[in-house]
Amino acid sequence: MDLAFTQDEEDFRHGLRAWLADVLPTLPDRPDPADWPARRAYDCGWQRMLYDAGYAGLHWPKDAGGRGATPTQHLIFLEETERAGAPYVGANFVGLLHAGPTIAAEGTPAQRARWLPPILRGDQVWCQGFSEPDAGSDLASLRTRAERDGDSYVVSGSKIWTSHAEVADWCELLVRTTPMGPGTPKHRGITWLALPMDAPGVTVRPLRTLAGTAEFAEVFLDEVRVPVDHRIGAENDGWRVTMVTLSFERGTAFVGEVIACRRVLEALARTAKANGRWDDPVLRRRLGRIAAACAALWRLTQWNVSEAQRTGGVPGVGGSVFKLRFSEVRQELYEAAAEVLGPDALDAGHEWVADRLSSLSYTIAAGTSQIQRNIVAERILGLPKGR
């Protein structure tokens, strides 16, 4: 076990730091969080800067347009950008963390050439059309139908909770190409399609979150024609293709946010010191415990990254452990923030109050905590499968 970085890694870190110090002051003002077109423009502008500097798709393989960096370098990148206060991936989350890696892993050379460069350049934004009204935790029971008609699929159905669908150009869409039946288990008949969001028959209806903002949407699909060459992987093999994506999601997707948690925690301590709540030992100890929890998340990440580096594969079982703990810690952090804020915790105009509200989704989005615990119990611990 060694936590020191190699000379190469240190050089990489210093180069990155210098670049960040140069470019961050030139960024425009952050957009209004409720203004999605402005957010898209901002996030894509930042992605373009990364691209021009050679930092886009750092950890993607070279033949997918990436730099083939090691997982450790990628970790350093996420760490340094967050510490420097650089923008978060934002609207490019799905493109860079799910759809892109899936196309890189499973797409043909022509498909990679078509879709990956615009993602890396920040030209095209993707969203994720997996969940349906009746298929949430039980994703494999999804029912959006795709019928083959010549060299197209004709897709009908509806998706829900699709984050930033309004500003997306493409959607990584899961559809059913073979109906569920006695001979076809539900996860067998699923296919992965790249859906252009401006195709005729696509309707997006934004949904309001409990924070009052429109973060996600319903997407209605009415006989939408999607060319067959927009399919990634084989027909009916979409479930396997998707699982590659989801393990990426639970790997390093939230590294920046772990560092952000630590930063907020320090700010909480300073605020408590300033407003007198620091005198309450119960609060101080609570913040201390969260500090330990943040440390564990960070070390867990380093462990997982080193494991991935050794095995050369996608992140392993540690992903579920991380996701479970991260979701909880993030919520504990903002409960503590409410305590530090006192009456200000009822002021929705306060940044931490908005973050407290959004933290409520962490134990639900990308697989609920109950489902994650089932996965840990059954796949990691090998306990018998529940009903």
Added chain:
Amino acid sequence: MDFQLDDDQRALRDGMRDLLERRFPRTRLRTVVDGHGDTAPLDRALWRELGTAGFFALRLPEAAGGVGLGLPEAVLAMEEAGRTLLPGPLVATQLAAGLGAGNTVEGSAEVAAANAVEGAAEGAAVVTALDLGPGADRLVEHLASADAVLVLSGEDAEVLPAAALADPARPIRSVDPATPLHRVHPAFEAVAGTGAVGAAARLRREAALLTAAQQLGSASRTVRMAVDHATARTQFGRPIGAFQAVQHLCARMLVRAESARSVVYAAAVTEEARDIAAAKLLADEAAVHNARDCLQVHGGMGFTWEADVHLHLKRAWVRAGQWQTAAAAEEELAAGLLLTGETGL
């Protein structure tokens, strides 16, 4: 001992539930929440109707035109209000209605206010509250809709016209869309007038208990909502309520709500400070945590504005900050452990 509701109490609770089902159905709540941002004005007609039904005069003696009931009945009525998330300074208006001469308990050291608060008992006036005591949050709900403010400072209670706070109070963006909030400047002090001398401690206790009752109502409502959703929602070919993870969430919600209920009802009978502290502490916890778990049981739906779950959570946050907070209640209960005497359960 007969620690159960009697027939009259059950009738009162059912009557209140019926009234609210008719006059404040879910659609009304949604109109308030969806229509006005966080500046929703109070429904004066409904306020008056509550007055006519005796809600605010519940504890006034019959001789003074009241209903002549006690804290247990007030708690039951408040619980129903909490269940439907009825907005407004219900507690402050009810307490203000009882401030006038003739309402002081015999033998108490309190000196009654010179005059009753005009219209509070009838629901003609909206009275909100401001606690200037140490550690209080100096937030005032529904100030813009209020006629008067019950101000507790030191050991006394004053009733000021709402206009007296026009200058020292500033609106904040309330997290609860149905409860507009103002923050009062730290330098603001009430001027002693013709208020009720020595009444503040009793009013704070009663306010804490009546607020706890509202929290209890919300906590029981979210148990129901979670169970209904867990029964109706199907995943993996069965109702999600068939999964133990979901069952256990729901079961823990019920345990929280029923624990809170028992201490809230008992405190309404004993009116003891420490019983009230336990009641507020456990009812706040039940309301907040049950709303959280209810949200979790609802999955993505729970994170939407359209579902009512977040309204329970946000109201529970607001009520938890009002009157006795968790920290104060815990301190009070801990201090009680060191008092000599017989085992103080």
